Amino acid sequence: MTLPIIEVRNIVTSFGKNLIHDHVNCTIHRNEIYALLGGSGSGKSTLMREMILLERPQSGTIRVLGHDLSTLTPLEAIRLRRSWGVLFQSGALYSSLTVGENIALLYTEYTDLSPKLIDELIQLKINLVGLPPHAKHLYPSQLSGGMVKRAALARALALDPKLLFLDEPTSGLDPLSSRQFDALIQQLRDLLGLTVIMVTHDLDTIHHIVDRFTLLGEKKAIAEGTLKEVLAIDHPIIDYFFQKGQHGITR
């Protein structure tokens, strides 16, 4: 058994008096597509933000790629941040830079590759995520919602990360684009050996590409496992979340 990629143990988070996580646990293994699920306000995005060092839990440990996040030195933190890519819900592309420059930023800051090679890499990443070649020269404000997500994914993949964090990757996309996006994520996982962690509400995504997930609710991790395993558990929140019996997802 190899070491898990991410281990979350007994996380407690609260904003002021508002308790978000009450001893939450989850384990993410190499090369799986893992989802954090839950209703609005269940703290799934917060958990993800804690994994990527944007927020700190009050107590508990999170180990990412074997590093305990609470005892990182600044240098280790920089190295760790380079080994993951993050796709934010709204894309978070730098609006003053073109798509190409958004991607190039990581190469020029972190490597000393020649401009020609950087150009080739940008074009590769743009092709990889299925954007048209001329998208390189467009500004984020000139892109449609789906293209913004793809461009942001291209930027997240720039440094060939081992870990990919996706915050609601298919929200705001039409159903067809959502499925294409799912297929793309799955292909990347299979071919690049990525581990993908996503926050999502999209039942189709959960059904088709997610290997395992954690369902958060009532400040706890209610269930963890594959869809089949979780659906076998009887719990009102699970019933509610998967709308059992209403839309065809049944035991």
Place this chain on the structure above:
Amino acid sequence: MQSVIPASLTITHESIQTLLKCKGHWTIENLSEVSDQLENLTLQPTILWDVAEISEIDSAGIALWQLNNRLFEQKGHQCETIGIRNEHSHLYRLLYSKSFQDSPPPDLPSWLYRLGRETHSSFLGIGTFLSFLGEAFILLFFTLRHPHLIRYRSIGAHILETGAKALPIIAISAFLIGVVVAYQSVVQLQKFGADIFIVDMIGISLTRELAPLITAIVVAGRSGSAFTAQIGAMKMTQEIDAMRTMGFDPFTFLVWPRVFALMIVMPLLIFFADMVGIFGGMVIANAQSNLSFTEFINRLQGALALKHYLIGIIKGPFFAFLIAFVSTYRGFQVSMNTESIGQYTTKSVVNSIFLVIACDAIFSILLTELKL
């Protein structure tokens, strides 16, 4: 952690072919040396890439190999690759499966075209500003006929924000201007033994010109920029669209309350700046030429005609109108990217300070011609 073997490239020249033997980790951190090596090569007609000993490769490694392969082929070399490992070919196929196409950057139009376009758009800008003003006034007359639509609370809030909270910075600026003017004039006037005229100097120059101007500049920098940024941010978050759909007109809700508040507050701020500025002058006059405060005030009553003070105060609403209108107009121009907020805020402050100074010049000429 396994040890990282840096990428390396062994180049062997044979009779008609060059053998490029690639080894190690061809990953993004280790590529710079190899990339330099490949830059300046003299090659035989046939090139053979031996990639069997590459232990790990990522997209940057593959891109380097493909880029150079393509460059060699463009120069007329025969290229071949041997020893591709299965796991590496997956990545290659993923990256290069769709026919690889680069798109050249779009051509920049000529400078003449850009100059023309910029000039044209600044002319159009005057038009849009005038139409903005026109629309605002139509809505003003409409609102005046239906006074219950006037946003009194909003006006009050803006008076507090742009007036009361601006007092400290205006006090400091006006005091220092008073000090500077007094200091400079004392030195000159003492040469003629005309120390007492410092009172005239300070009284007239501050109330008539300097206090209104310095107040307007501080207000433009402080409140004008805030107006632009507030309205710009509301535009970016579609709040203004939301208001329109609910039938809340942005002019009645956002523009006029700010304009009215500033027009009410500006004369008061100028009066305050007059007081503080003259006090600054008094302090210096006392320190430099032993003119006591009572003497100063006695002299001031004779020297400072009411008209100078009134002219200064009258300028207030005019300056306020210009500042508030330009800065709200610039706020509405903000587009959907973060940079434009900064751009338009800068423009708003620069334009309103320019307009204030221009307006002041017009006042000067007019009033002098009218012998006031």
